[in-house]
Amino acid sequence: MLSRNAYFRLAAMLTLAAISARSESKPDTASAIAARTDTTAAAEEQKASVADVQGVQTDLENYKFQVQRDRDLKTAQSTRSLLVTGVVQGRGGWTEARAAGAYHKHTAGEVATALVGFSGNLYRDYRDARNLTYALRFVAAPSGGSAPVNLLDATVGYSLLRSLALEDQRLDVSFGQQQLPFGLEAQTTDEFKPVITNAQFVGALGLGPRQIGLIVRGDFLPRVDYGYNYRAPIIQYVLGVVNGNGQNATDDNDAKDVIGRLVLTIPSDYNSWLRQFAVGATYYRGWANLSALKPGATPAAAATPAVVSLGDKIRTGVDVYYNHHPFGLNYEWVLGEDQFNPATATVSNYTTGVRKSNGQVLTLFYNFGEQFLRGYRAQGRYDDWWPKSLQPFLRIDRWDPDIRAENNELDVYTAGVNFFFAETSKLQFNYNRRVDNAKGAKLDDAQGQIQFGF
Amino acid sequence: MKNRIIKIATLALATAALGGAYAENPKVIRFGYPGTGTGGRPYVGGSFVAYARAAGLLEQEFKNDGIKVDWTFFKLAGPAINEAFANKLLDISLLGDQAAIAGKAGGLNTKIILATGVRGVTYVVVPSDSPIQSLQDLKGKRVALFRGTAIQLAANRILEANGLSEKDIRSVNMDGLAAQAALASKDIDALFTIGSGALQQQDQGIGRIIYSGKQDDRVTGYASGLVVDGDFEKNNPQIVQRIVNVLVKAAQWSTDDKNREALLQSWAKSGTSYSAFKRDLEGQDLQAILSPVIDDYFRATWKKAVFDVKRFKFIRNDVNVDEWIEPKYARNALHSLNLENNWVRYAADGKPLQVTAVQEP
Known part of the structure; x- marks a missing residue:
């Protein structure tokens, strides 16, 4: 669209052209016309007449009127820059297991997630791109039976360093309710996640829910391959302090949880087989309230739980990321350490224990297409x-809820395929085999999902 | 039995050896072009390859063979073309010097088989009401340049010739369309651009040219070439030859002065105005700047580009230009089309050579 100044310039040019056309439209004598060469006549024919210029002026005025009217009546506006996005996941599935409380039920259909987001700049730094940004996202998960719509993300972010060029190091800070920057699986967005459901450890270790706090992300030594404008910082780091009590909740103790993550990417050019080979490690140190039963006021009254101390909540993770189009490999290993009080503990008599759990997930995929x-x-x-792409994948997901116990792992083997058929849409099919080693049970299920965004 | 095995093995080896020579024609030729027309339209101007595309010359050439020509216009220009070559998504493309060099230095298996342009002109444009008057005024300003493309190399050469470097400005990486929008909204203080776009911005009232490479003999103009994937060239030498033949014919038509008006009108359908193309080419010899001939000047231009790209630290490895350029297709085309003397050949120093006899390119 032309700027206001450009409109003025165009109008001035048109006016000058009209004056010029008027001055040159004096009636010529027949003899003079006859004397003209063919070239001159052709050139004359190409000159704009007064009518031509007036026609352009009219078009311009009509255009300006239409733009202004549409802006007044038909354009969504906001105080600051605004990008509206959304993701919807419609899912259907079959499971070998019969659903409890239903007659021979093995299938289900649901809207798994509906998410809408708003983001933009609160302040745009034209000089150094040290922008102040915001993001606000709401999610509904109708199948989960939770409240219709929940706040998912609410953050304000700021780029502390100049980020104009590929060679610039990055240092960004964000505050608010946001994703915990732990490992790979928990952080991967739905756009890039090959598998419909998260690895088991994400939910079991509480790495999925958003946390409220301050997160700093940055990188050092960015390596740039100008042949491809490919940027790969050799060192990436994350430091954060969060409440540790999950999303949409106030803090439940004075102890703040901390997280640190370091990723080393092997320096390479784009065309190297080492492209996008990275190793990461994450450490999360938190504290959770430990409860014990407090006797009732009267001998007949039931005991009620009371917080008696703070217990350790530690997550340690190591991951390997090798995403070298057209194939990719991700591996992640996570150890959870949680102090706990037995359910029967009382305020006057309890012994705090430690449960160590472990999760591992390996995902292999191959891309046919240019998505x-x-x-x-x-x-x-x-x-x-949009390039149509097909992405078959395999995932092995093992969760050991207590590493001291033998043969209690839960394994999920997933084979599936993703079909990217439009810019923000994909079809997903997963076939899962779930093995409960403790029970010696094997169970198959299948899921199909259509995900679309805007 | 032993003899039979030897015979079968010999036959198998012979079949394998001849396989390349009798390889089936490709069903599609994937042709790339750096950039798009205005608004991202798949129509471009500014080269004889653009004219060949507009006139459907390659499509006509391969129509009877059932070979489709699939054109891809890359918004992200040279770096995206390198990405496509690296992922085997492209067979052949026009490509500017820096991107081609960076791709080759990074290990891409490509060959330059035809000249498509030398002495390219770079402009520096500022918002029309900007107080900036000269390159010296760019110090500390936000200047858009499309990194990884010929613009970046040209910009560094121009800055250097004027006692500056990229460190003296706040360079912002933007593609052509984004930079034009940023210039109009004054998000940037200046932009380096090549070709007619600068004149169009001036016509639109959003920009003012403060530097034109036309008047600057100190700076070598950018070059471009026809780059082919090494495997495609190896497996389809006859197809490659036919492509080059068609493009040399397109070059002949495009550089014939009597077709100048028609050429510019054809290019103008890209969204850049006829007037902008016309003024961009004013004072320039089409025969010289759009010559398909791989002469000493073309080679010297690319050698200098390799030297400069490495000097500016945009690549780490070296590139042997003499090994990279494969002149046989251009030579065959000029010979078979009897166009060996159609274009003036230039020495490495840019001065025209005397044409005394048929010269090998």
Whole structure:
């Protein structure tokens, strides 16, 4: 769209052209016309007449009127810059297990997630791109039976360093309710997650819910391959302090949880087989309230739980990330350490124990198609083209809820395929085999999901 | 029995050896082009390859063979083309010097088989009401340049020739369309750009040219070439030859002065105005800047580009230009089309050579 100054300039040019056309439209004598060469006549024909200029002026005025009217009546506006996004997941599934409380029920259909988000700049730094940003997202998970809509993310962020060029180091800080930057699985967004459901440890160790706090992300030594405008910082780090009590909840103690993450990426050019080979480690140190039963006021009254101390909540993770289009490999290992009081503990008599749990997940995938090639996707086209891609994958997910106990692991083997058929949409099919080693039980299930976004 | 095995093995080896020579034609030729027309439209101007695309010359050439020509116009220009080559998504492309060099230095298996342009002109444009008057005024300013493309190399050469470096400005990486929008909204203080776009911005009232490479003999203009994937070239030498033949014919038509108006009108459908193309080419010899001939000047231009790209630390490895350029297709095309003397050849120093006899490119 032309700027206001450009409109003025265009109007001035049109006026000058009109004056010029008027001055040159004096009636010529027949003899003079006859004397003109063909070239001159052709050139004259190409000159704008007064009518031509007036026609352009009219078009311009009509355009300005239409733009202003549409802005007044048909345009959503906001005080600051605003990007509205959304993701919806519709899911259907079959399971070998018969559902409890229903007659021979093995199938289900649901809207798994509906998310809408708003983001933009609160302050845009034109000089150094040290912008002040915001993000607000709400999610509904109808199948979960929770409240219809919940606040998911509410953050304000700021870039502390200049981030204009690829060579610039990054240092960003964000405050508010946000994703805990732990490992790979918990942080991967739905756009890039090959598997429909998270690895078991994400939910079991409480790494899924958002946390409220301050997170600092940065990188050192960015390596740039100008042949591809490919940027890969050799060192990435994350430091954070959070409440530790999950999303949409006030803090439940004075102890703040801390998290640190370090990722080392092997320096390489884009065309190297070592491209996007990274090793990461994350450490999360938190404290949880430990309860014990407090006797009732009267001998007949029931005991009620009371917080008696703080227990350790530690998460340690190591991950390997090798995403080298067209194939990729992710591996993540996580150890959880949780102090706990037995359910029967009383305020006058309890012994705090420690439970160690362990999760591992390995995902292998292969891409047929160009969905993940940024440069190839950005093509000049007349139509709404998008590269159709197929992504088969395999995942092995093991969860050991108590490493001291033998043969109690839960294994989930998943084979599936993702079909990316439009810019923000994909179809997913997963087949899972769940093995409960403690029970010696094997159970199969299948899920299909359509995910679309805007 | 032993003899039979030897015979079978010999036959198998012979079949394998001849396999390349009798390889089936590809069903599609994937042709790339750095950039798009205005608004991202798949229509470009500024080269004889653009004209060949507009006129459907390659499509006509391969129509009877059932070979489709699939054109891809890359918004992210040279770096995206390198990405496509690296992932085997492209067979052949026009490509500017820096991107081609960086790709080759990074290990891409490519060859340059035809000249598509030399002496390219770079402009520096500022918002129309900007107080900036000269390159010296760019110190500390936000200046857009498309990194990884020929613009970055050209910008560094221009800055250096004027006693500056990229460190003296606040360079912002932007593609052409984004930079034009940023110039209009004054999000940037200046932009380095190549070709007619600068004149269009001036016509639109959003920009003012403070530097034109036309008047600067100190700076070598950027170059471009036709780059082919090494495997595609190896497996389809006849197809490659036909592509080059068609493009040399397109170059002949494009550089014939009597077709100048028609050429510019064809390019103008890209969204950049006829007037902008016309003024961009004013004072320039089409025969010289759009020559498909791989002459000493073309080689010297690329050698200098490799030297400069490495000097500016945009690549780490070296590139042997003499090994990289494969001149046989251009030579065959010029010979078979009897166009060997159609274009003036230039010495490495840019001065025209005397044409005394048929010269090998």
